[in-house]
Amino acid sequence: xxxxxxxxxxxxxxxxxxxxxxxxxxxxxxxxxxxxxxxxxxxxxxxxxxxxxxxxxxxxxxxxxxxxxxxxxxxxxxxxxxxxxxxxxxxxxxxxxxxxxxxxxxxxxxxxxxxxxxxxxxxxxxxxxxxxxxxxxxxxxxxxxxxxxxxxxxxxxx
Amino acid sequence: xxxxxxxxxxxxxxxxxxxxxxxxxxxxxxxxxxxxxxxxxxxxxxxxxxxxxxxxxxxxxxxxxxxxxxxxxxxxxxxxxxxxxxxxxxxxxxxxxxxxxxxxxxxxxxxxxxxxxxxxxxxxxxxxxxxxxxxxxxxxxxxxxxxxxxxxxxxxxxxxxxxxxxxxxxxxxxxxxxxxxxxxxxxxxxxxxxxxxxxxxxxxxxxxxxxxxxxxxxxxxxxxxxxxxxxxxxxxxxxxxxxxxxxxxxxxxxxxxxxxxxxxxxxxxxxxxxxxxxxxxxxxxxxxxxxxxxxxxxxxxxxxxxxxxxxxxxxxxxxxxxxxxxxxxxxxxxxxxxxxxxxxxxxxxxxxxxxxxxxxxxxxxxxxxxxxxxxxxxxxxxxxxxxxxxxxxxxxxxxxxxxxxxxxxxxxxxxxxxxxxxxxxxxxxxxxxxxxxxxxxxxxxxxxxxxxxxxxxxxxxxxxxxxxxxxxxxxxxxxxxxxxxxxxxxxxxxxxxxxxxxxxxxxxxxxxxxxxxxxxxxxxxxxxxxxxxxxxxxxxxxxxxxxxxxxxxxxxxxxxxxxxxxxxxxxxxxxxxxxxxxxxxxxxxxxxxxxxxxxxxxxxxxxxxxxxxxxxxxxxxxxxxxxxxxxxxxxxxxxxxxxxxxxx
Numbered sequence: 001x002x003x004x005x006x007x008x009x010x011x012x013x014x015x016x017x018x019x020x021x022x023x024x025x026x027x028x029x030x031x032x033x034x035x036x037x038x039x040x041x042x043x044x045x046x047x048x049x050x051x052x053x054x055x056x057x058x059x060x061x062x063x064x065x066x067x068x069x070x071x072x073x074x075x076x077x078x079x080x081x082x083x084x085x086x087x088x089x090x091x092x093x094x095x096x097x098x099x100x101x102x103x104x105x106x107x108x109x110x111x112x113x114x115x116x117x118x119x120x121x122x123x124x125x126x127x128x129x130x131x132x133x134x135x136x137x138x139x140x141x142x143x144x145x146x147x148x149x150x151x152x153x154x155x156x157x158x
Numbered sequence: 159x160x161x162x163x164x165x166x167x168x169x170x171x172x173x174x175x176x177x178x179x180x181x182x183x184x185x186x187x188x189x190x191x192x193x194x195x196x197x198x199x200x201x202x203x204x205x206x207x208x209x210x211x212x213x214x215x216x217x218x219x220x221x222x223x224x225x226x227x228x229x230x231x232x233x234x235x236x237x238x239x240x241x242x243x244x245x246x247x248x249x250x251x252x253x254x255x256x257x258x259x260x261x262x263x264x265x266x267x268x269x270x271x272x273x274x275x276x277x278x279x280x281x282x283x284x285x286x287x288x289x290x291x292x293x294x295x296x297x298x299x300x301x302x303x304x305x306x307x308x309x310x311x312x313x314x315x316x317x318x319x320x321x322x323x324x325x326x327x328x329x330x331x332x333x334x335x336x337x338x339x340x341x342x343x344x345x346x347x348x349x350x351x352x353x354x355x356x357x358x359x360x361x362x363x364x365x366x367x368x369x370x371x372x373x374x375x376x377x378x379x380x381x382x383x384x385x386x387x388x389x390x391x392x393x394x395x396x397x398x399x400x401x402x403x404x405x406x407x408x409x410x411x412x413x414x415x416x417x418x419x420x421x422x423x424x425x426x427x428x429x430x431x432x433x434x435x436x437x438x439x440x441x442x443x444x445x446x447x448x449x450x451x452x453x454x455x456x457x458x459x460x461x462x463x464x465x466x467x468x469x470x471x472x473x474x475x476x477x478x479x480x481x482x483x484x485x486x487x488x489x490x491x492x493x494x495x496x497x498x499x500x501x502x503x504x505x506x507x508x509x510x511x512x513x514x515x516x517x518x519x520x521x522x523x524x525x526x527x528x529x530x531x532x533x534x535x536x537x538x539x540x541x542x543x544x545x546x547x548x549x550x551x552x553x554x555x556x557x558x559x560x561x562x563x564x565x566x567x568x569x570x571x572x573x574x575x576x577x578x579x580x581x582x583x584x585x586x587x588x589x590x591x592x593x594x595x596x597x598x599x600x601x602x603x604x605x606x607x608x609x610x611x612x613x614x615x616x617x618x619x620x621x622x623x624x625x626x627x628x629x630x631x632x633x634x635x636x637x638x639x640x641x642x643x644x645x646x647x648x649x650x651x652x653x654x655x656x657x658x659x660x661x662x663x664x665x666x667x668x669x670x671x672x673x674x675x676x677x678x679x680x681x682x683x684x685x686x687x688x689x690x691x692x693x694x695x696x697x698x699x700x701x702x703x704x705x706x707x708x709x710x711x712x713x714x715x716x717x718x719x720x721x722x723x724x725x726x727x728x729x730x731x732x733x734x735x736x737x738x739x740x741x742x743x744x745x746x747x748x749x750x751x752x753x754x755x756x757x758x759x760x761x762x763x764x765x766x767x768x769x770x771x772x773x774x775x776x777x778x779x780x781x782x783x784x785x786x787x788x789x790x791x792x793x794x795x796x797x798x799x800x801x802x803x804x805x806x
Contacts, residue, residue, distance in 0.1 A: 053393040
């Protein structure tokens with residue numbers, strides 16, 4: 001899995017960012033918050049891993065940036081916004097729910113809804129029709145029919 | 159010599175496959191048996207030639223024949239013996255050979271099995287399968303030739319991607335491709351059914367085992383892929399919703415839907431069009447998956463124009479869809495069946511719901527996977543659609559499917575009486591709810607995990623209840639416990655094989671829920687002799703050592719792991735430096751357990767060995783995924799046993 005040029009560029013950009021970061025005094029930062037932010041960001045040199053999960057050095061450095069920015073008093077949103085500004089929306093593992101990107105959040109549910117409606121429709125249509133009796137076969141009285149159904153159901157169950 | 163020989167074999171095989179496909183189609187229309195026999199011979203010829211290609215390429219790998227470009231890129235003189243063989247499918251060109259070879263093999267099996275059966279279908283099945291083989295051979299000839307010559311011949315090769323130098327990479331692609339190509343058989347029979355107009359249930363009866371086998375191998379391939387991801391990539395997870403993974407799970411989802419919906423057709427003669435649609439979709443998704451992962455389009459839509467492989471696959475996909483759905487439309491009048499449903503409380507409607515959920519999950523994965531392409535093409539903005547999205551949308555669907563898994567097999571066909579519902583579901587529901595309540599009392603607060611536990615216990619309850627009842631019924635006819643159980647499994651192997659597969663899925667589901675909810679992580683820098691504690695384990699850093707391996711340089715850390723009980727173990731996570739890779743590769747060390755794994759990754763370190771950063775994880779219940787795979791295997795084995803009547 002060689003890295004596409006974009007990720008290499010991203011990695012280079014990261015080094016610049018690192019150098020530009022002021023030395024911050026270490027304040028206690030909640031590691032869970034770091035992880036939480038990390039799960040929403042993409043590790044820039046990896047295939048498809050989050051910053052929280054990736055074992056790569058780049059992800060390690062990105063976690064360090066998250067830690068430092070949190071320590072400097074930024075909110076998780078500000079930290080994420082910082083990464084978006086540096087790398088573009090691509091850095092977020094799921095696109096924000098607005099504008100064109102709203103599509104990806106809505107369409108699956110629309111699809112599911114349509115599927116359910118289709119099934120409901122089919123079920124209604126099938127249920128409404130009177131049970132068809134195949135042509136050419138003599139009529140069968142209701143009691144016999146029911147008995148056959150019952151016995152077939154019993155066979156299914158065993 | 160090798161490149162020319164291989165290329166020649168590919169071209170001849172392509173010609174044979176194309177001829178076979180056309181000849182057997184003509185035979186299908188005219189009934190000329192001589193043509194069928196001729197294309198059978200062509201099928202055998204294709205298999206022999208593709209086998210020859212594969213052996214030739216293996217030979218080139220083993221002898222370091224760097225005049226073959228593919229060999230030069232994917233191996234070097236340091237590559238260990240086994241990986242020189244598996245390097246065969248280490249990249250695009252070789253994996254296309256593997257695919258083609260398996261397809262040729264399946265064709266051969268179809269020839270052997272069905273030569274004297276189903277004379278109406280057989281020529282069309284042969285035609286479809288060889289047509290598909292012809293496409294892959296065309297890919298091997300033009301856009302992705304594995305035997306391309308490299309001049310001048312380099313003294314050494316570049317080397318196989320280090321991440322692929324792992325036992326998982328020996329088995330994962332083989333299983334996955336057996337699954338992918340396996341769906342060609344039911345697809346070919348569906349095409350034959352449409353072409354001949356015999357659109358009854360015959361094709362479904364014939365292909366049921368094939369579908370189960372393809373489904374199983376795909377599941378196995380996915381699980382092995384998860385195992386590879388878990389123990390090689392060093393991130394402590396097994397599923398990342400990577401486009402490559404999504405591409406493989408898509409046909410698995412629609413294939414699962416197919417396995418269930420064919421039962422309605424077998425039993426009730428309904429859903430004929432839907433089943434044909436599903437088999438066409440499933441096969442198309444296997445092609446789409448290859449297109450997605452092999453065209454480079456995932457990296458960027460612009461990669462699409464760089465190679466012609468994408469265009470080949472997209473063109474073929476369009477051809478497959480167009481042909482299949484035209485055939486379907488042509489036969490529509492014969493396919494229209496009188497649907498008949500007596501009640502919403504029936505197995506039919508549960509299966510319909512199962513299909514909606516599975517197809518909706520597939521659609522979600524599909525849309526999420528292609529959305530970045532859409533965004534880039536429409537707006538020129540690159541976005542990522544990853545785990546947070548897929549989890550949010552799919553988890554409810556999968557939980558719903560789990561519950562349906564308990565309801566479907568036991569609710570009566572046609573109309574479930576109140577008695578049927580009470581008899582089969584009252585106890586399991588009670589036990590499921592009770593399990594969730596107990597779990598809550600034990601301190602499990604995650605509502606998704608609670609739901610999952612309730613669903614799993616409910617489904618297990620339904621299966622156990624049903625099985626016990628059936629065994630008891632047999633015991634009444636005089637069998638002992640063992641005889642009754644075995645007799646039941648043997649006589650109703652299909653039903654209980656399905657149940658065992660369901661149990662396997664439940665075990666996997668628990669593994670997924672548990673590992674996501676309860677795993678622990680920490681990341682820390684240790685000086686030599688210092689230790690860190692996590693989840694009752696104490697890990698001490700004892701030092702580093704460097705070594706020169708056959709094809710890489712390796713820095714290994716030594717860490718002593720002890721738990722409260724006093725057992726001690728030493729883990730050796732490492733970093734491997736390969737000449738052909740920019741970044742070092744993390745080599746994870748771990749101890750697997752039924753309940754939890756200790757998982758250690760070496761990060762940065764001081765060159766003098768005085769300090770090392772580690773990523774330590776206690777991963778809970780991940781082993782249940784692999785156990786679930788084992789149960790799936792048993793269930794599938796049971797489900798595809800030959801029918802008793804035929805065996806006797």
